[in-house]
Amino acid sequence: MNGIVQTLLDPFQYQFFVKGLVAAVLAGALCGLIGVFITLRGMSYIGHGLSHAIFGGYAAAPLLGVPIILGAGLWGLASALAINAVTRRHRIGADAAIGVVTTASFALGVALLTKFGNKGPAFDSLLFGSINGVALADLWLLAGVFVGTVVVFTVLYRQLLFSTFDPEVARVSGVNVGLMDTILMVVLSMSILATLSIIGVTLVAATLVIPPVIARMITDSFARMLWLATVIGLACGAVGMYLSYQLEIPSGTTIVLTNAAVFLVVLLVKGARGLRSTAGMDEHTDASVTSFEVPAVRA
Amino acid sequence: MTSVSATPPLVDVSHVSFGYGGPAVLADVSCTVVPGQFTGIVGPSGSGKTTLLKLLLGTQKPQHGAVRRASGVAVSYVPQLETVNWNFPVTVEDCVLMSRKARSWNPRPSRAERAEVAEVLERLGIADLTHRHIRELSGGQQQRMFLARALVRRPQLLLLDEPTSGVDVQTRHEVLHLLDDLNRDGLAIVLTTHDLNGMAAHLPHLIALRQRIIASGPPEDVIVPGVVEQVFGARMEILQHLGMPVVVDSMEDDPARRMSAS
Numbered sequence: 001m002n003g004i005v006q007t008l009l010d011p012f013q014y015q016f017f018v019k020g021l022v023a024a025v026l027a028g029a030l031c032g033l034i035g036v037f038i039t040l041r042g043m044s045y046i047g048h049g050l051s052h053a054i055f056g057g058y059a060a061a062p063l064l065g066v067p068i069i070l071g072a073g074l075w076g077l078a079s080a081l082a083i084n085a086v087t088r089r090h091r092i093g094a095d096a097a098i099g100v101v102t103t104a105s106f107a108l109g110v111a112l113l114t115k116f117g118n119k120g121p122a123f124d125s126l127l128f129g130s131i132n133g134v135a136l137a138d139l140w141l142l143a144g145v146f147v148g149t150v151v152v153f154t155v156l157y158r159q160l161l162f163s164t165f166d167p168e169v170a171r172v173s174g175v176n177v178g179l180m181d182t183i184l185m186v187v188l189s190m191s192i193l194a195t196l197s198i199i200g201v202t203l204v205a206a207t208l209v210i211p212p213v214i215a216r217m218i219t220d221s222f223a224r225m226l227w228l229a230t231v232i233g234l235a236c237g238a239v240g241m242y243l244s245y246q247l248e249i250p251s252g253t254t255i256v257l258t259n260a261a262v263f264l265v266v267l268l269v270k271g272a273r274g275l276r277s278t279a280g281m282d283e284h285t286d287a288s289v290t291s292f293e294v295p296a297v298r299a
Numbered sequence: 300m301t302s303v304s305a306t307p308p309l310v311d312v313s314h315v316s317f318g319y320g321g322p323a324v325l326a327d328v329s330c331t332v333v334p335g336q337f338t339g340i341v342g343p344s345g346s347g348k349t350t351l352l353k354l355l356l357g358t359q360k361p362q363h364g365a366v367r368r369a370s371g372v373a374v375s376y377v378p379q380l381e382t383v384n385w386n387f388p389v390t391v392e393d394c395v396l397m398s399r400k401a402r403s404w405n406p407r408p409s410r411a412e413r414a415e416v417a418e419v420l421e422r423l424g425i426a427d428l429t430h431r432h433i434r435e436l437s438g439g440q441q442q443r444m445f446l447a448r449a450l451v452r453r454p455q456l457l458l459l460d461e462p463t464s465g466v467d468v469q470t471r472h473e474v475l476h477l478l479d480d481l482n483r484d485g486l487a488i489v490l491t492t493h494d495l496n497g498m499a500a501h502l503p504h505l506i507a508l509r510q511r512i513i514a515s516g517p518p519e520d521v522i523v524p525g526v527v528e529q530v531f532g533a534r535m536e537i538l539q540h541l542g543m544p545v546v547v548d549s550m551e552d553d554p555a556r557r558m559s560a561s
Contacts, residue, residue: 154404158400161389161393162398170397222388
């Protein structure tokens with residue numbers, strides 16, 4: 001008995017594991033929280049694209065002699081704002097434009113890393129996440145982005161909710177919908193930047209989508225969905241990181257698989273009814289169309 | 300309406316032309332909205348009525364001409380029901396609360412805000428639905444919730460896009476009565492409709508639109524053969540029933556009729 005407990009508690013004596021665990025908890029919670037807006041707005045693909053775009057920044061920053069976080073951050077921010085402008089200005093072809101910009105950025109990243117070698121985090125840990133090499137600075141960045149996101153979501157709660165549910169009427173009612181869209185894009189790109197090395201480029205989208213979908217199956221309340229998705233993301237982050245250590249599998253993989261397992265369990269418990277509540281979760285029909293009609297502010 | 304012309308308008312549309320990059324949707328349109336007005340913009344789909352509504356709202360800007368709005372006028376908008384995702388995770392109360400400007404950093408509604416929402420829902424007869432998820436409402440109840448969301452801002456002007464499209468006869472009557480009550484309390488209302496008999500004929504003032512304003516005035520002046528044919532591009536007969544005009548399709552050239560007759 002003692003032996004089993006010993007084995008279970010064993011990883012906690014290593015500082016790198018504790019740091020990784022804290023990082024995974026913060027990353028999971030952050031992605032779950034922001035994912036609520038992302039999924040309800042039908043921005044999942046943007047999240048997926050953005051993580052690939054930021055990868056390019058990760059690769060290019062060291063070659064340009066810029067600190068990685070700064071370089072990748074600026075790169076991600078620029079991509080986010082570009083995507084925002086494209087989706088707001090052109091109704092048709094937004095998906096294609098996002099696909100072109102973000103995958104090109106990803107390809108550039110791969111090319112640069114292959115040609116010039118990598119001076120930042122390891123290649124595969126960027127792709128699939130890693131428990132290793134979580135520095136104290138990464139934790140501070142994650143904590144900062146998490147706190148910042150909570151503050152933004154609290155202060156702008158009603159405006160963000162209104163512009164997500166019904167952008168046209170929100171605009172008429174005095175909500176600066178364009179500003180809300182931009183703020184969400186900035187929060188999203190900062191979140192992806194901060195969580196990238198834990199969860200990995202290719203798997204970030206899943207952690208943005210699965211916890212909110214599970215939360216939506218459980219509740220019909222937006223406020224409850226926010227904290228449920230946060231808690232689910234947090235728990236899956238913790239369990240996933242622990243499994244990553246024990247099974248020696250990249251942490252992004254185990255975190256996403258844990259999310260998927262919870263999804264299956266909730267699906268079994270809630271049955272088809274739960275799944276139906278998530279149907280068309282990001283549907284906006286005419287509302288999304290009109291949101292593109294308003295000319296974006298020219299930079 | 301001499302008293303109307305003396306009142307400063309809430310919105311003044313003068314010589315407005317508008318197009319979405321293609322042919323003009325609106326050409327040289329002028330009209331005003333004054334306090335207490337109740338107007339229906341009638342026309343078939345594609346006649347520019349929704350565009351005119353959006354110009355009044357201010358979400359579209361005219362390419363030529365000007366839309367002037369009196370300063371400080373609160374305008375509320377009720378879109379068509381299908382413009383939102385009814386599966387969205389909010390209750391009726393959440394939805395109505397959205398249009399109240401947040402006064403504090405606390406996302407939870409204050410007691411005063413809840414009381415305001417309760418009052419509006421009570422007035423619209425859906426107080427019992429306060430904590431229901433919006434998906435559980437019928438079409439008529441969804442329309443009332445949208446109205447509640449619009450009214451909680453205490454507007455002087457209410458704009459509605461096809462408020463009775465896709466609802467049953469009973470709901471249409473209810474909505475019409477509700478709007479009439481609100482108008483009697485002094486609220487100016489402008490709505491779009493393509494329903495001449497069920498909606499337009501009951502309103503005090505109409506604007507018949509097809510790219511240009513073909514006619515405007517009370518229904519008996521607007522729902523007349525010449526205007527209706529020009530606006531809808533089809534021959535229609537106008538009958539009188541209980542002092543109101545009733546439009547019936549002129550069946551002479553209707554191939555469907557010929558088919559069923561053969």
